[in-house]
Amino acid sequence: MMSNKITVNNGALNVPDNPVIPYIEGDGTGPDIWAAASRVIDAAVEKAYDGKKKIDWKEILVGGKSYDKTGEWLPDESLETIREYLIAIKGPLTTPIGGGIRSLNVALRQKLDLYTCLRPVRHYTGVPSPVKRPEEVDMAIFRENTEDIYAGIEFQEGTDEAKKVIDFIQNEMGSENIRFPETSGIGIKPISKEGTERLVRSAIQYAINENRKSVTLVHKGNIMKFTEGSFKAWGYDLAHREFGDKVFTWHQYDEIVEKEGKEAANKAQDEAEAAGKIIVKDSIADIFLQQILTRPKEHEVVATMNLNGDYISDALAAQVGGIGIAPGANINYDTGHAIFEATHGTAPKYAGQDKVNPSSLILSGELLLRHLGWHEAAELITQSMDATIGSKVVTYDFARLMDNSQEVKCSGFADELIKNM
Ligand SMILES: NC(=O)C1=CN([C@@H]2O[C@H](COP(=O)(O)OP(=O)(O)OC[C@H]3O[C@@H](n4cnc5c(N)ncnc54)[C@H](OP(=O)(O)O)[C@@H]3O)[C@@H](O)[C@H]2O)C=CC1
Numbered sequence: 182m183m184s185n186k187i188t189v190n191n192g193a194l195n196v197p198d199n200p201v202i203p204y205i206e207g208d209g210t211g212p213d214i215w216a217a218a219s220r221v222i223d224a225a226v227e228k229a230y231d232g233k234k235k236i237d238w239k240e241i242l243v244g245g246k247s248y249d250k251t252g253e254w255l256p257d258e259s260l261e262t263i264r265e266y267l268i269a270i271k272g273p274l275t276t277p278i279g280g281g282i283r284s285l286n287v288a289l290r291q292k293l294d295l296y297t298c299l300r301p302v303r304h305y306t307g308v309p310s311p312v313k314r315p316e317e318v319d320m321a322i323f324r325e326n327t328e329d330i331y332a333g334i335e336f337q338e339g340t341d342e343a344k345k346v347i348d349f350i351q352n353e354m355g356s357e358n359i360r361f362p363e364t365s366g367i368g369i370k371p372i373s374k375e376g377t378e379r380l381v382r383s384a385i386q387y388a389i390n391e392n393r394k395s396v397t398l399v400h401k402g403n404i405m406k407f408t409e410g411s412f413k414a415w416g417y418d419l420a421h422r423e424f425g426d427k428v429f430t431w432h433q434y435d436e437i438v439e440k441e442g443k444e445a446a447n448k449a450q451d452e453a454e455a456a457g458k459i460i461v462k463d464s465i466a467d468i469f470l471q472q473i474l475t476r477p478k479e480h481e482v483v484a485t486m487n488l489n490g491d492y493i494s495d496a497l498a499a500q501v502g503g504i505g506i507a508p509g510a511n512i513n514y515d516t517g518h519a520i521f522e523a524t525h526g527t528a529p530k531y532a533g534q535d536k537v538n539p540s541s542l543i544l545s546g547e548l549l550l551r552h553l554g555w556h557e558a559a560e561l562i563t564q565s566m567d568a569t570i571g572s573k574v575v576t577y578d579f580a581r582l583m584d585n586s587q588e589v590k591c592s593g594f595a596d597e598l599i600k601n602m
């Protein structure tokens with residue numbers, strides 16, 4: 182009998198017709214949006230393949246539900262199940278206060294080494310937006326997921342640990358730059374060459390596979406020279422070394438400017454673009470946040486570190502209608518492990534009200550289906566999303582910004598999507 186486990190062979194997934202896929206319901210509004218999302222995903226698969234394919238969902242416990250049942254926030258058994266079945270989907274998880282776990286979401290990414298957080302951002306017709314031309318936003322964010330200040334190496338002000346680190350920095354490293362050493366907390370920002378290279382590699386490969394024009398490395402390297410600055414330098418080096426004439430980088434551009442002037446460099450870049458090469462460029466994080474508002478068409482694939490990526494994700498989501506419609510995937514392209522999840526959190530004030538927008542988790546499911554190669558089912562979801570929002574049937578978050586819309590509940594939005602498939 183055919184196994185119903187997804188497996189990976191040399192980076193290529195082997196997907197049976199009835200794959201077991203573990204899911205984590207999530208905390209807060211998680212159960213509402215998971216109930217809606219799983220129904221929509223199942224309906225799309227059923228319709229696309231006439232019952233020949235079907236996902237066999239397997240619940241695993243993480244978060245509040247797990248703590249209530251097992252006394253553990255993140256049981257080993259749940260991690261093992263994801264390791265075994267490779268691909269999972271999750272609702273948002275509350276970050277427990279105390280208990281030694283900083284964030285369950287971050288812990289899952291770190292423990293499974295899911296180094297890429299892929300967050301595609303595009304506009305769906307009719308979705309209300311604070312900008313004039315939201316349709317010009319069509320970007321895929323590649324956020325490094327395992328390093329940076331986000332890794333949680335921090336020492337609280339006043340503790341022996343903080344004092345020890347401050348003493349080391351001042352007395353052994355000779356730094357006089359800690360302004361208030363007696364009352365400082367300390368955070369450490371590790372950014373590695375390996376971590377940068379695997380992230381930038383996945384972003385450039387994605388740009389090639391998806392016929393995108395450019396990859397922008399976003400960093401604050403002018404200030405944080407040996408972390409964010411090195412990210413940029415390693416990113417360009419990798420682009421040259423591994424992608425050769427498939428890319429044209431701003432390093433090459435600068436070299437041509439130096440030797441032959443700006444006109445020649447512009448001509449070389451135009452020719453590279455015409456030949457279908459990926460333009461690898463960079464942008465400093467602060468001006469980047471302005472450019473995504475003023476010139477969004479200039480950026481397509483964005484590769485950046487963890488914290489920048491966190492900020493950019495929510496900012497870009499707002500531009501195309503908000504966090505209620507922002508999907509994501511945490512992926513290790515080498516081991517094949519992946520967890521699909523919404524960009525937003527548990528939205529606790531709406532928990533249990535069947536109210537919030539399930540689109541972010543539904544579109545995370547759509548990403549999952551594409552990841553499995555089930556493009557027909559994925560297409561049904563995006564088409565239905567366009568049709569449903571186009572007919573102005575929406576949840577509260579869009580309804581409050583749209584004239585003449587019909588507000589439906591979370592479950593009602595799922596019903597409507599299924600009807601419109
Ligand atoms: N990956 C994950 O699981 C993440 C978990 N978290 C965790 O979630 C918890 C709550 O975090 P918080 O800062 O409140 O951020 P949230 O993202 O949970 O919510 C902030 C606001 O965003 C809007 N929003 C969120 N989800 C939806 C949705 N599905 N539909 C419509 N609007 C939505 C709501 O806005 P409005 O009030 O305007 O209606 C909500 O009040 C924390 O414990 C945090 O650590 C946070 C981020 C990611």
Ligand SMILES: O=C(O)CCC(=O)C(=O)O
Nearest residue numbers: 276284285286287491524
């Ligand atoms: O885990 C958390 O609480 C925050 C995670 C987050 O903001 C994100 O993944 O975008």
Ligand SMILES: [Mg+2]
Nearest residue numbers: 491494495524
């Ligand atoms: Mg975030």
